[in-house]
Amino acid sequence: MSASPLPAIVHLDADAFFVSVEQSLNPALRGKKVAVGGRERGIISSASYEARACGVYTPMPTARALRVCPDLILVHHGSGKYGEYSRRMFDLCEELTPLVERRSIDEGYIDLGPRGHGTQAEIVAVAGGLQRRIWDELQIPVSLGVATNKLVSAVASKLQKPHGFVVVPPGGEAEFLAPLDIGRLPGVGPKTEASLKALGIARVADILARGEAELQAIFGSGWLEMLAAARGEDDSPVETEHEEAKSYSQQETFARDIGDFEEIERVAKGMIDALMPQIRADGKRVRTVTVKARYPNFEHASAAHTLPESSDLETAFYPWVAPLLRKAWTKRRPLRLVSVKLSGVDDGPRQLDLFGAADDERRKRLASAVDVLKARRGDGAVMRGAQLRGPGRERG
Numbered sequence: 001m002s003a004s005p006l007p008a009i010v011h012l013d014a015d016a017f018f019v020s021v022e023q024s025l026n027p028a029l030r031g032k033k034v035a036v037g038g039r040e041r042g043i044i045s046s047a048s049y050e051a052r053a054c055g056v057y058t059p060m061p062t063a064r065a066l067r068v069c070p071d072l073i074l075v076h077h078g079s080g081k082y083g084e085y086s087r088r089m090f091d092l093c094e095e096l097t098p099l100v101e102r103r104s105i106d107e108g109y110i111d112l113g114p115r116g117h118g119t120q121a122e123i124v125a126v127a128g129g130l131q132r133r134i135w136d137e138l139q140i141p142v143s144l145g146v147a148t149n150k151l152v153s154a155v156a157s158k159l160q161k162p163h164g165f166v167v168v169p170p171g172g173e174a175e176f177l178a179p180l181d182i183g184r185l186p187g188v189g190p191k192t193e194a195s196l197k198a199l200g201i202a203r204v205a206d207i208l209a210r211g212e213a214e215l216q217a218i219f220g221s222g223w224l225e226m227l228a229a230a231r232g233e234d235d236s237p238v239e240t241e242h243e244e245a246k247s248y249s250q251q252e253t254f255a256r257d258i259g260d261f262e263e264i265e266r267v268a269k270g271m272i273d274a275l276m277p278q279i280r281a282d283g284k285r286v287r288t289v290t291v292k293a294r295y296p297n298f299e300h301a302s303a304a305h306t307l308p309e310s311s312d313l314e315t316a317f318y319p320w321v322a323p324l325l326r327k328a329w330t331k332r333r334p335l336r337l338v339s340v341k342l343s344g345v346d347d348g349p350r351q352l353d354l355f356g357a358a359d360d361e362r363r364k365r366l367a368s369a370v371d372v373l374k375a376r377r378g379d380g381a382v383m384r385g386a387q388l389r390g391p392g393r394e395r396g
Protein backbone atom coordinates (compact mmCIF):
# COMPACT_ATOMS: atom_id res chain seq x y z
CA MET A 1 0.00 0.00 0.00
CA SER A 2 0.96 3.62 -0.39
CA ALA A 3 2.32 5.64 2.52
CA SER A 4 -0.85 7.61 3.04
CA PRO A 5 -3.60 5.31 4.24
CA LEU A 6 -7.09 5.40 2.82
CA PRO A 7 -9.30 7.81 4.73
CA ALA A 8 -11.86 5.70 6.55
CA ILE A 9 -14.35 7.16 8.97
CA VAL A 10 -17.00 5.07 10.65
CA HIS A 11 -20.07 6.75 12.08
CA LEU A 12 -21.66 4.67 14.79
CA ASP A 13 -25.23 5.29 15.86
CA ALA A 14 -26.93 2.98 18.34
CA ASP A 15 -30.48 2.00 17.41
CA ALA A 16 -33.20 3.26 19.77
CA PHE A 17 -30.48 3.48 22.38
CA PHE A 18 -32.40 3.95 25.65
CA VAL A 19 -34.89 1.24 24.69
CA SER A 20 -32.03 -1.06 23.62
CA VAL A 21 -30.39 -0.61 27.03
CA GLU A 22 -33.68 -1.53 28.73
CA GLN A 23 -33.99 -4.58 26.44
CA SER A 24 -30.42 -5.60 27.16
CA LEU A 25 -31.20 -5.51 30.89
CA ASN A 26 -34.58 -7.19 30.42
CA PRO A 27 -34.68 -9.37 27.28
CA ALA A 28 -38.41 -10.00 27.81
CA LEU A 29 -38.91 -6.51 26.32
CA ARG A 30 -37.32 -7.51 23.01
CA GLY A 31 -39.46 -7.38 19.87
CA LYS A 32 -42.19 -5.48 21.67
CA LYS A 33 -43.71 -2.04 21.46
CA VAL A 34 -41.52 -0.40 24.09
CA ALA A 35 -40.80 3.24 24.81
CA VAL A 36 -38.69 5.01 27.38
CA GLY A 37 -40.29 8.14 28.70
CA GLY A 38 -40.39 10.50 31.59
CA ARG A 39 -43.71 10.48 33.34
CA GLU A 40 -43.17 13.82 35.01
CA ARG A 41 -41.79 15.46 31.87
CA GLY A 42 -44.31 13.45 29.96
CA ILE A 43 -42.13 13.01 26.89
CA ILE A 44 -41.07 9.88 25.01
CA SER A 45 -37.29 9.90 24.70
CA SER A 46 -36.76 6.62 22.85
CA ALA A 47 -39.07 4.19 21.07
CA SER A 48 -38.50 0.65 19.79
CA TYR A 49 -38.95 0.12 16.06
CA GLU A 50 -42.11 -1.87 16.83
CA ALA A 51 -43.48 1.14 18.74
CA ARG A 52 -42.48 3.45 15.88
CA ALA A 53 -44.46 1.28 13.46
CA CYS A 54 -47.43 1.93 15.75
CA GLY A 55 -47.00 5.71 15.42
CA VAL A 56 -44.84 6.50 18.45
CA TYR A 57 -41.96 8.87 17.82
CA THR A 58 -39.58 11.10 19.78
CA PRO A 59 -40.14 13.56 21.23
CA MET A 60 -43.84 12.92 21.70
CA PRO A 61 -45.93 13.55 24.80
CA THR A 62 -46.26 10.29 26.73
CA ALA A 63 -50.03 10.70 27.02
CA ARG A 64 -50.35 10.92 23.25
CA ALA A 65 -48.07 7.92 22.71
CA LEU A 66 -50.33 5.84 24.94
CA ARG A 67 -53.35 6.99 22.95
CA VAL A 68 -51.94 6.08 19.51
CA CYS A 69 -50.45 2.83 20.83
CA PRO A 70 -52.58 1.60 23.77
CA ASP A 71 -50.49 -1.58 24.28
CA LEU A 72 -47.24 0.40 24.49
CA ILE A 73 -44.93 -0.77 27.28
CA LEU A 74 -43.69 2.40 28.93
CA VAL A 75 -40.39 2.19 30.81
CA HIS A 76 -39.49 5.01 33.13
CA HIS A 77 -36.46 6.98 32.01
CA GLY A 78 -33.65 5.62 34.16
CA SER A 79 -30.57 7.54 35.12
CA GLY A 80 -27.02 6.28 35.13
CA LYS A 81 -27.49 3.07 33.19
CA TYR A 82 -27.56 4.72 29.77
CA GLY A 83 -24.30 6.51 30.51
CA GLU A 84 -22.75 3.26 31.71
CA TYR A 85 -23.72 1.43 28.51
CA SER A 86 -22.48 4.37 26.45
CA ARG A 87 -19.07 4.21 28.13
CA ARG A 88 -18.78 0.47 27.57
CA MET A 89 -19.80 0.84 23.93
CA PHE A 90 -17.20 3.52 23.24
CA ASP A 91 -14.58 1.61 25.22
CA LEU A 92 -15.02 -1.24 22.71
CA CYS A 93 -14.45 1.27 19.90
CA GLU A 94 -11.29 2.53 21.59
CA GLU A 95 -9.91 -0.97 21.70
CA LEU A 96 -9.61 -0.61 17.90
CA THR A 97 -8.12 2.86 17.86
CA PRO A 98 -7.79 5.84 20.21
CA LEU A 99 -9.20 8.03 17.42
CA VAL A 100 -12.78 7.98 18.65
CA GLU A 101 -14.97 11.06 18.88
CA ARG A 102 -17.93 10.64 21.21
CA ARG A 103 -20.53 12.98 19.79
CA SER A 104 -23.36 12.12 22.12
CA ILE A 105 -24.45 9.35 24.41
CA ASP A 106 -25.08 7.00 21.47
CA GLU A 107 -23.29 8.45 18.45
CA GLY A 108 -19.68 8.81 17.54
CA TYR A 109 -17.00 8.76 14.86
CA ILE A 110 -14.15 6.31 14.60
CA ASP A 111 -11.18 7.12 12.39
CA LEU A 112 -9.88 3.82 10.99
CA GLY A 113 -7.77 5.53 8.33
CA PRO A 114 -4.40 5.70 10.08
CA ARG A 115 -4.91 2.34 11.68
CA GLY A 116 -3.13 0.11 9.27
CA HIS A 117 -3.01 1.07 5.62
CA GLY A 118 -6.08 -1.06 5.25
CA THR A 119 -7.65 -1.90 1.97
CA GLN A 120 -11.32 -1.05 1.66
CA ALA A 121 -12.17 -4.70 2.28
CA GLU A 122 -10.10 -4.77 5.48
CA ILE A 123 -11.71 -1.57 6.78
CA VAL A 124 -15.17 -2.96 6.11
CA ALA A 125 -14.24 -6.18 7.92
CA VAL A 126 -12.98 -4.25 10.97
CA ALA A 127 -16.16 -2.16 11.10
CA GLY A 128 -18.34 -5.24 10.76
CA GLY A 129 -16.40 -6.89 13.57
CA LEU A 130 -17.06 -3.90 15.81
CA GLN A 131 -20.79 -4.01 15.13
CA ARG A 132 -20.89 -7.72 16.01
CA ARG A 133 -18.79 -7.24 19.13
CA ILE A 134 -21.02 -4.46 20.52
CA TRP A 135 -23.98 -6.79 20.03
CA ASP A 136 -22.22 -9.84 21.52
CA GLU A 137 -20.96 -8.05 24.61
CA LEU A 138 -23.68 -5.48 25.29
CA GLN A 139 -26.68 -6.67 23.26
CA ILE A 140 -26.96 -3.16 21.85
CA PRO A 141 -27.79 -2.94 18.12
CA VAL A 142 -25.85 -0.25 16.29
CA SER A 143 -25.92 1.06 12.74
CA LEU A 144 -22.67 1.94 11.00
CA GLY A 145 -21.80 4.14 8.07
CA VAL A 146 -18.36 3.71 6.53
CA ALA A 147 -17.05 6.49 4.27
CA THR A 148 -14.06 8.73 3.65
CA ASN A 149 -15.36 11.57 5.82
CA LYS A 150 -17.58 12.38 8.77
CA LEU A 151 -20.45 13.95 6.88
CA VAL A 152 -20.97 11.08 4.45
CA SER A 153 -20.49 8.41 7.12
CA ALA A 154 -23.15 10.09 9.29
CA VAL A 155 -25.64 10.09 6.42
CA ALA A 156 -24.79 6.47 5.64
CA SER A 157 -25.31 5.19 9.20
CA LYS A 158 -28.89 6.49 9.25
CA LEU A 159 -29.89 5.00 5.95
CA GLN A 160 -30.73 1.41 6.88
CA LYS A 161 -31.56 1.46 10.57
CA PRO A 162 -31.77 -0.68 12.62
CA HIS A 163 -28.68 -2.93 12.29
CA GLY A 164 -27.63 -0.83 9.30
CA PHE A 165 -24.27 -1.25 7.62
CA VAL A 166 -23.73 1.10 4.69
CA VAL A 167 -20.39 1.51 2.93
CA VAL A 168 -19.67 4.42 0.60
CA PRO A 169 -16.56 3.70 -1.48
CA PRO A 170 -13.84 6.38 -1.80
CA GLY A 171 -14.73 8.69 -4.68
CA GLY A 172 -18.37 7.68 -4.58
CA GLU A 173 -19.52 10.32 -2.06
CA ALA A 174 -21.40 12.69 -4.40
CA GLU A 175 -22.94 9.81 -6.30
CA PHE A 176 -24.12 8.27 -3.03
CA LEU A 177 -25.77 11.47 -1.81
CA ALA A 178 -27.30 12.66 -5.09
CA PRO A 179 -30.46 10.51 -5.14
CA LEU A 180 -31.15 10.90 -1.42
CA ASP A 181 -33.98 12.94 0.01
CA ILE A 182 -32.78 16.45 0.90
CA GLY A 183 -33.82 15.86 4.52
CA ARG A 184 -31.01 13.31 4.82
CA LEU A 185 -28.35 16.05 4.78
CA PRO A 186 -27.11 17.00 8.26
CA GLY A 187 -28.72 20.19 9.48
CA VAL A 188 -31.75 20.02 7.18
CA GLY A 189 -34.63 19.66 9.60
CA PRO A 190 -38.27 19.04 8.73
CA LYS A 191 -39.08 22.75 8.32
CA THR A 192 -36.11 23.49 6.05
CA GLU A 193 -36.90 20.33 4.15
CA ALA A 194 -40.48 21.50 3.53
CA SER A 195 -39.41 24.94 2.34
CA LEU A 196 -36.70 23.48 0.08
CA LYS A 197 -39.18 21.07 -1.43
CA ALA A 198 -41.53 23.98 -2.12
CA LEU A 199 -38.65 25.47 -4.15
CA GLY A 200 -38.27 22.27 -6.12
CA ILE A 201 -35.26 20.98 -4.16
CA ALA A 202 -36.37 17.51 -3.15
CA ARG A 203 -33.15 15.54 -3.55
CA VAL A 204 -29.51 16.34 -2.88
CA ALA A 205 -28.89 16.35 -6.63
CA ASP A 206 -31.28 19.29 -6.99
CA ILE A 207 -28.83 21.50 -5.07
CA LEU A 208 -26.01 20.67 -7.46
CA ALA A 209 -28.23 21.64 -10.37
CA ARG A 210 -28.73 25.20 -9.11
CA GLY A 211 -26.47 28.14 -9.95
CA GLU A 212 -24.44 30.12 -7.44
CA ALA A 213 -26.80 33.14 -7.37
CA GLU A 214 -29.77 30.94 -6.79
CA LEU A 215 -28.08 29.05 -3.98
CA GLN A 216 -27.10 32.35 -2.35
CA ALA A 217 -30.68 33.53 -2.52
CA ILE A 218 -31.91 30.33 -0.90
CA PHE A 219 -29.27 29.67 1.75
CA GLY A 220 -27.85 33.13 2.43
CA SER A 221 -24.35 33.16 3.89
CA GLY A 222 -24.48 29.40 4.42
CA TRP A 223 -24.70 28.56 0.72
CA LEU A 224 -21.11 27.36 0.30
CA GLU A 225 -21.41 25.02 3.28
CA MET A 226 -24.61 23.66 1.79
CA LEU A 227 -23.01 23.11 -1.60
CA ALA A 228 -20.02 21.32 -0.06
CA ALA A 229 -22.36 19.13 1.98
CA ALA A 230 -24.36 18.23 -1.13
CA ARG A 231 -21.12 17.21 -2.85
CA GLY A 232 -20.19 15.05 0.11
CA GLU A 233 -17.14 17.17 0.93
CA ASP A 234 -16.03 17.41 4.53
CA ASP A 235 -12.49 17.64 5.85
CA SER A 236 -13.29 18.03 9.54
CA PRO A 237 -11.10 15.72 11.61
CA VAL A 238 -12.26 13.15 14.15
CA GLU A 239 -11.63 15.00 17.38
CA THR A 240 -10.72 12.93 20.38
CA GLU A 241 -10.82 14.38 23.84
CA HIS A 242 -7.19 13.45 24.36
CA GLU A 243 -5.95 15.82 21.69
CA GLU A 244 -4.63 19.26 22.46
CA ALA A 245 -7.60 21.49 21.85
CA LYS A 246 -7.35 24.82 20.07
CA SER A 247 -10.86 25.63 21.06
CA TYR A 248 -13.77 24.09 22.91
CA SER A 249 -17.18 24.26 21.39
CA GLN A 250 -20.61 22.86 21.57
CA GLN A 251 -23.70 23.32 19.46
CA GLU A 252 -27.27 22.28 19.51
CA THR A 253 -29.67 21.89 16.63
CA PHE A 254 -33.15 22.36 18.00
CA ALA A 255 -35.86 19.84 17.26
CA ARG A 256 -38.11 22.87 16.65
CA ASP A 257 -37.12 26.46 15.89
CA ILE A 258 -36.86 28.56 19.03
CA GLY A 259 -37.73 32.24 19.19
CA ASP A 260 -37.54 32.80 22.93
CA PHE A 261 -34.46 34.80 23.89
CA GLU A 262 -34.27 33.54 27.45
CA GLU A 263 -34.57 29.93 26.38
CA ILE A 264 -31.68 30.29 23.92
CA GLU A 265 -29.65 32.17 26.53
CA ARG A 266 -30.19 29.27 28.94
CA VAL A 267 -29.07 26.75 26.34
CA ALA A 268 -25.95 28.81 25.57
CA LYS A 269 -25.08 29.17 29.26
CA GLY A 270 -25.58 25.44 29.63
CA MET A 271 -22.91 24.99 26.97
CA ILE A 272 -20.46 27.04 29.02
CA ASP A 273 -21.36 24.81 31.98
CA ALA A 274 -20.60 21.76 29.86
CA LEU A 275 -17.33 23.04 28.38
CA MET A 276 -15.64 24.54 31.43
CA PRO A 277 -15.09 21.27 33.33
CA GLN A 278 -13.23 19.93 30.30
CA ILE A 279 -11.13 23.09 30.09
CA ARG A 280 -10.24 22.77 33.78
CA ALA A 281 -9.53 19.05 33.41
CA ASP A 282 -7.12 19.87 30.55
CA GLY A 283 -5.41 22.43 32.77
CA LYS A 284 -6.27 25.21 30.31
CA ARG A 285 -7.76 28.64 30.39
CA VAL A 286 -9.63 30.45 27.61
CA ARG A 287 -9.96 34.05 26.62
CA THR A 288 -12.56 34.39 23.88
CA VAL A 289 -16.21 33.42 23.79
CA THR A 290 -18.08 33.24 20.48
CA VAL A 291 -21.83 32.81 20.21
CA LYS A 292 -23.22 31.73 16.86
CA ALA A 293 -26.87 31.82 15.84
CA ARG A 294 -28.27 30.01 12.84
CA TYR A 295 -31.66 30.36 11.23
CA PRO A 296 -33.58 27.48 9.64
CA ASN A 297 -32.44 28.54 6.15
CA PHE A 298 -28.74 28.15 7.11
CA GLU A 299 -28.13 31.88 7.36
CA HIS A 300 -25.98 32.52 10.37
CA ALA A 301 -24.14 35.21 12.28
CA SER A 302 -21.82 35.22 15.24
CA ALA A 303 -20.41 37.63 17.80
CA ALA A 304 -17.39 37.29 20.02
CA HIS A 305 -15.83 38.89 23.07
CA THR A 306 -12.29 38.55 24.36
CA LEU A 307 -11.56 38.95 28.05
CA PRO A 308 -8.52 40.97 29.08
CA GLU A 309 -7.28 37.90 30.94
CA SER A 310 -7.93 34.22 30.25
CA SER A 311 -10.10 32.28 32.68
CA ASP A 312 -11.34 28.79 33.44
CA LEU A 313 -14.44 29.90 35.31
CA GLU A 314 -18.01 29.83 34.08
CA THR A 315 -18.73 33.10 35.86
CA ALA A 316 -16.18 34.99 33.74
CA PHE A 317 -18.18 34.24 30.58
CA TYR A 318 -21.81 34.15 31.74
CA PRO A 319 -22.29 37.95 31.57
CA TRP A 320 -21.28 37.95 27.89
CA VAL A 321 -23.79 35.38 26.70
CA ALA A 322 -26.82 37.70 26.52
CA PRO A 323 -25.04 40.67 24.88
CA LEU A 324 -23.34 38.42 22.30
CA LEU A 325 -26.56 36.62 21.55
CA ARG A 326 -28.30 39.95 21.04
CA LYS A 327 -25.52 41.01 18.65
CA ALA A 328 -25.56 37.78 16.62
CA TRP A 329 -29.32 37.33 16.57
CA THR A 330 -30.21 40.49 14.70
CA LYS A 331 -33.12 39.13 12.71
CA ARG A 332 -35.86 38.39 15.16
CA ARG A 333 -36.72 35.12 13.56
CA PRO A 334 -36.68 31.83 15.47
CA LEU A 335 -33.34 30.04 15.50
CA ARG A 336 -32.53 26.51 14.45
CA LEU A 337 -29.14 26.25 16.06
CA VAL A 338 -27.00 27.96 18.63
CA SER A 339 -23.36 27.27 19.37
CA VAL A 340 -20.79 28.48 21.84
CA LYS A 341 -17.06 28.38 21.22
CA LEU A 342 -14.39 29.11 23.79
CA SER A 343 -11.02 29.84 22.22
CA GLY A 344 -7.77 31.65 22.85
CA VAL A 345 -6.58 28.62 24.79
CA ASP A 346 -3.84 29.40 27.23
CA ASP A 347 -1.96 27.14 29.60
CA GLY A 348 0.68 29.52 30.82
CA PRO A 349 0.80 30.76 34.40
CA ARG A 350 -1.87 33.35 34.86
CA GLN A 351 -1.45 36.76 36.34
CA LEU A 352 -3.28 36.98 39.59
CA ASP A 353 -5.26 40.01 40.43
CA LEU A 354 -4.14 40.57 44.00
CA PHE A 355 -7.48 41.67 45.27
CA GLY A 356 -9.63 39.25 43.32
CA ALA A 357 -7.29 36.29 43.70
CA ALA A 358 -8.63 34.77 46.90
CA ASP A 359 -12.20 34.95 45.71
CA ASP A 360 -11.23 33.58 42.30
CA GLU A 361 -9.44 30.63 43.90
CA ARG A 362 -12.44 29.87 46.06
CA ARG A 363 -14.77 29.88 43.08
CA LYS A 364 -12.33 27.69 41.18
CA ARG A 365 -12.23 25.12 43.99
CA LEU A 366 -16.00 25.14 44.10
CA ALA A 367 -16.20 24.64 40.35
CA SER A 368 -13.72 21.73 40.54
CA ALA A 369 -15.76 20.13 43.29
CA VAL A 370 -18.84 20.28 41.10
CA ASP A 371 -16.86 18.66 38.27
CA VAL A 372 -15.91 15.79 40.56
CA LEU A 373 -19.51 15.34 41.64
CA LYS A 374 -20.67 15.34 38.04
CA ALA A 375 -18.03 12.76 37.12
CA ARG A 376 -19.06 10.52 40.04
CA ARG A 377 -22.69 10.74 39.06
CA GLY A 378 -21.65 9.55 35.64
CA ASP A 379 -22.52 12.65 33.70
CA GLY A 380 -19.03 14.03 33.42
CA ALA A 381 -16.81 14.29 30.38
CA VAL A 382 -18.25 11.40 28.43
CA MET A 383 -21.80 12.57 28.83
CA ARG A 384 -21.39 16.18 27.91
CA GLY A 385 -23.00 15.95 24.48
CA ALA A 386 -25.86 13.94 25.84
CA GLN A 387 -26.54 16.35 28.67
CA LEU A 388 -27.17 19.10 26.23
CA ARG A 389 -29.23 17.13 23.82
CA GLY A 390 -31.42 16.15 26.73
CA PRO A 391 -33.43 13.00 27.05
CA GLY A 392 -36.05 14.27 24.65
CA ARG A 393 -33.76 14.44 21.65
CA GLU A 394 -32.46 10.98 21.00
CA ARG A 395 -33.36 10.36 17.41
CA GLY A 396 -32.40 6.99 16.20
Ligand SMILES: [Mg+2]
Pocket residue numbers: 013014015016017106107395396
Ligand atom coordinates in the same frame (compact mmCIF):
# COMPACT_ATOMS: atom_id res chain seq x y z
MG1 LIG B 1 -29.19 6.54 17.89
